[in-house]
Amino acid sequence: MEAFISSTLFFLTNDPDEETIQLKTMELFAPLPQLFTSGITFGAIYALVGLGFVTIAKASQMINFAQGEFVMLGGMLTFFLFKEIQLPYLLSAFLTIPLVMLIGCLLHLLVIYPLRKASLPILLMATLGASLFLSSASALLFGTLPKALPPFINRPPIDIGPISISLQSLWVVGATCLVLLFLYLLSHRTLLGKAMEASSTDPLGADLSGISRHLMIFIAFGVSAGMGSLAGIFITPIFYVSYHSGTLIGLKGFIAAILGGWGKHSGAILGGFVLGVVESLSVAFMPSGYKDAIAFVVLLLILYLKPKGILGSPFIDSRRW
Amino acid sequence: MKKIGWIMLAAFMFTTWMTPGYAAKTSPYRIGVNLELTGPWAEVTKTLKNAMMLEVERINKAGGIQGRPLELIFEDNGFEVGRAAANMTKFTRDKEILLVVGPFEDNLQATTRAIAEREKITNIIICPSNPMVRDLKQQWAFNIAQSDIIVSQKLVDLVLARKYKKVMVFHGAWPLAQSLAEYFKQFGEEKGIKVIVSPETHKPTDIDMTPQLTKIKPVLEKEKVDAFYACTGGPPGPMITKNLRALGIKTPVLGTHAFGFGFIIALGGEAMEGVEFPSAKPVVFDQLDENDPAKPININFDKRWRERYGTPSDQIAGYGYDTIGLIEDALKRIKGKVTRSSFREAFENTKGFKGTHGIYQFSSTGHDGLSKKDMVFVRIEGGKFKRIQFPGFD
Numbered sequence: 119m120e121a122f123i124s125s126t127l128f129f130l131t132n133d134p135d136e137e138t139i140q141l142k143t144m145e146l147f148a149p150l151p152q153l154f155t156s157g158i159t160f161g162a163i164y165a166l167v168g169l170g171f172v173t174i175a176k177a178s179q180m181i182n183f184a185q186g187e188f189v190m191l192g193g194m195l196t197f198f199l200f201k202e203i204q205l206p207y208l209l210s211a212f213l214t215i216p217l218v219m220l221i222g223c224l225l226h227l228l229v230i231y232p233l234r235k236a237s238l239p240i241l242l243m244a245t246l247g248a249s250l251f252l253s254s255a256s257a258l259l260f261g262t263l264p265k266a267l268p269p270f271i272n273r274p275p276i277d278i279g280p281i282s283i284s285l286q287s288l289w290v291v292g293a294t295c296l297v298l299l300f301l302y303l304l305s306h307r308t309l310l311g312k313a314m315e316a317s318s319t320d321p322l323g324a325d326l327s328g329i330s331r332h333l334m335i336f337i338a339f340g341v342s343a344g345m346g347s348l349a350g351i352f353i354t355p356i357f358y359v360s361y362h363s364g365t366l367i368g369l370k371g372f373i374a375a376i377l378g379g380w381g382k383h384s385g386a387i388l389g390g391f392v393l394g395v396v397e398s399l400s401v402a403f404m405p406s407g408y409k410d411a412i413a414f415v416v417l418l419l420i421l422y423l424k425p426k427g428i429l430g431s432p433f434i435d436s437r438r439w
Numbered sequence: 440m441k442k443i444g445w446i447m448l449a450a451f452m453f454t455t456w457m458t459p460g461y462a463a464k465t466s467p468y469r470i471g472v473n474l475e476l477t478g479p480w481a482e483v484t485k486t487l488k489n490a491m492m493l494e495v496e497r498i499n500k501a502g503g504i505q506g507r508p509l510e511l512i513f514e515d516n517g518f519e520v521g522r523a524a525a526n527m528t529k530f531t532r533d534k535e536i537l538l539v540v541g542p543f544e545d546n547l548q549a550t551t552r553a554i555a556e557r558e559k560i561t562n563i564i565i566c567p568s569n570p571m572v573r574d575l576k577q578q579w580a581f582n583i584a585q586s587d588i589i590v591s592q593k594l595v596d597l598v599l600a601r602k603y604k605k606v607m608v609f610h611g612a613w614p615l616a617q618s619l620a621e622y623f624k625q626f627g628e629e630k631g632i633k634v635i636v637s638p639e640t641h642k643p644t645d646i647d648m649t650p651q652l653t654k655i656k657p658v659l660e661k662e663k664v665d666a667f668y669a670c671t672g673g674p675p676g677p678m679i680t681k682n683l684r685a686l687g688i689k690t691p692v693l694g695t696h697a698f699g700f701g702f703i704i705a706l707g708g709e710a711m712e713g714v715e716f717p718s719a720k721p722v723v724f725d726q727l728d729e730n731d732p733a734k735p736i737n738i739n740f741d742k743r744w745r746e747r748y749g750t751p752s753d754q755i756a757g758y759g760y761d762t763i764g765l766i767e768d769a770l771k772r773i774k775g776k777v778t779r780s781s782f783r784e785a786f787e788n789t790k791g792f793k794g795t796h797g798i799y800q801f802s803s804t805g806h807d808g809l810s811k812k813d814m815v816f817v818r819i820e821g822g823k824f825k826r827i828q829f830p831g832f833d
Contacts, residue, residue: 262481
């Protein structure tokens with residue numbers, strides 16, 4: 119926050135003399151295509167994290183604030199297996215997914231299941247605690263310095279006119295599409311997916327038809343942890359991973375899920391892309407110090423106009439508004 | 440029973456007589472150490488802690504200072520201003536504590552400096568001074584590391600040596616990075632370099648600078664900028680370089696002294712190749728001139744460090760070595776009673792102490808120990824730090 123204030127102050131006090139750059143209207147729009155492209159990459163990441171939130175929400179109406187930590191663990195464990203144990207890159211990435219899924223399932227068994235009779239806010243607090251535990255444990259086990267992974271395919275960025283796209287961004291967008299397809303098939307084509315959704319939309323009905331709701335939530339935790347780790351594996355080569363990097367990315371993913379419509383896979387995807395693109399494009403018109411604040415302003419504006427998110431939410435009762 | 444009691448007493452007396460504490464006949468000099476042992480800088484401060492412990496051990500093994508050993512008392516401030524201030528106050532209230540070392544990070548030190556000034560206790564700061572407190576002319580705080588002024592001066596030399604005419608500065612939005620940018624602009628323009636300070640900045644938490652750099656890119660091309668100065672520290676440095684290269688910008692990148700860490704190269708990968716920056720000497724100690732006094736000190740320290748911890752030493756370990764060395768040097772020069780004020784006076788009169796980072800000179804007007812001569816130019820080549828030299832610029 120301090121850095122943010124000083125950045126804006128610095129910008130405001132920095133008089134536009136002949137040394138500082140005067141961006142003319144023409145130049146203002148020149149970077150837009152590139153900013154849009156970078157926004158799409160971020161959007162895909164937010165969408166991927168948002169999908170994790172939605173998967174758990176669809177099974178239990180719960181908000182899992184440890185979702186960002188799954189992303190962090192995805193990057194961290196891959197780094198650990200690849201650099202410390204020196205397994206091949208691909209193998210470490212593939213091993214990481216089940217490992218993080220296991221952590222997700224353990225989180226359910228050790229934190230959520232014992233609190234199954236507690237109210238929703240208490241569960242929320244429990245996941246927040248779990249998130250702190252996971253990030254601190256990662257700091258103790260893997261160290262506090264940031265870590266980076268090499269790109270999957272080491273090639274220079276592709277230039278299309280004024281835009282240059284790094285290959286890793288294409289991987290991220292591809293992964294988001296793949297995960298969306300997987301979730302679509304899971305919830306529309308399999309009995310398991312339908313049972314998961316039923317346990318959230320109509321708990322009593324699910325109980326009556328013999329669906330074990332706890333088992334469904336257990337599976338949802340595993341699936342969402344797996345998706346989080348996938349996001350972590352794909353984004354670490356673009357950015358870096360450190361023990362506290364999960365918090366902000368988890369928050370942004372949560373915003374994406376709310377923005378698009380809480381409880382809808384398509385909503386999380388749309389919300390993620392809207393958030394990513396708006397955030398990135400805002401830089402063209404405003405100092406970059408406002409970038410993180412823009413996300414929240416956009417969220418507020420959209421929720422004023424559409425309280426149930428862009429695509430509407432099955433969980434939020436409109437009568438309450 | 441009585442017999443056993445006598446034997447125990449005899450044994451107790453014998454052992455106490457044998458211990459060095461008794462041999463020294465005096466209590467140790469207690470030094471409070473206020474560090475970010477947890478939080479994002481935990482690994483870096485652990486290196487500092489280890490280096491200080493290694494040095495204190497060496498001094499105590501050699502019989503201490505005039506028979507009195509040193510003792511370090513560590514307190515963790517968790518990278519929080521409140522806890523750093525609480526630790527500082529705790530140390531100052533303990534009459535046994537002679538001086539306080541730390542905190543390490545720039546944003547915590549303004550508070551502890553103010554407490555040091557009020558309570559009249561020496562506060563040794565590791566990272567460069569916060570530019571906002573420089574004008575206060577504080578009497579009780581001393582800086583170990585290279586200040587923003589000398590880093591900027593050395594960088595201007597690098598720019599002149601490379602014959603760059605126009606430099607774009609992309610700086611972080613925190614006081615130290617801002618002051619590095621301002622000093623670079625000031626010194627650079629004195630030497631006829633055109634310095635363009637970007638109105639776009641970044642925060643330490645920014646993991647992607649592509650939006651800002653996209654906005655700067657047309658200016659870089661239009662103004663035909665010769666070099667891009669990533670005026671920052673920590674992870675943003677390699678991220679800027681990485682994002683620049685991903686945007687297809689080939690402009691040479693200049694960095695700050697905060698680029699001299701192995702993890703910075705690891706984060707940036709191939710993009711870091713060719714980055715040049717003014718650096719502290721321990722980063723390339725094996726490549727220093729033969730007649731440089733810092734070279735044998737570094738080689739000797741690195742050997743002891745490797746024997747003890749099994750890893751190569753780095754510039755942070757060097758700060759630990761220099762801090763304890765400076766304290767030892769000051770204590771040895773005190774004639775008469777060692778008090779907080781006599782220690783401050785002795786420390787302020789440090790002249791020509793040779794450490795791993797160079798030669799320290801303190802005076803009543805200069806509380807930054809090092810000078811421009813204690814820095815070298817470094818280029819990243821093949822994933823390693825390589826010293827570069829220019830005739831007339833060393």
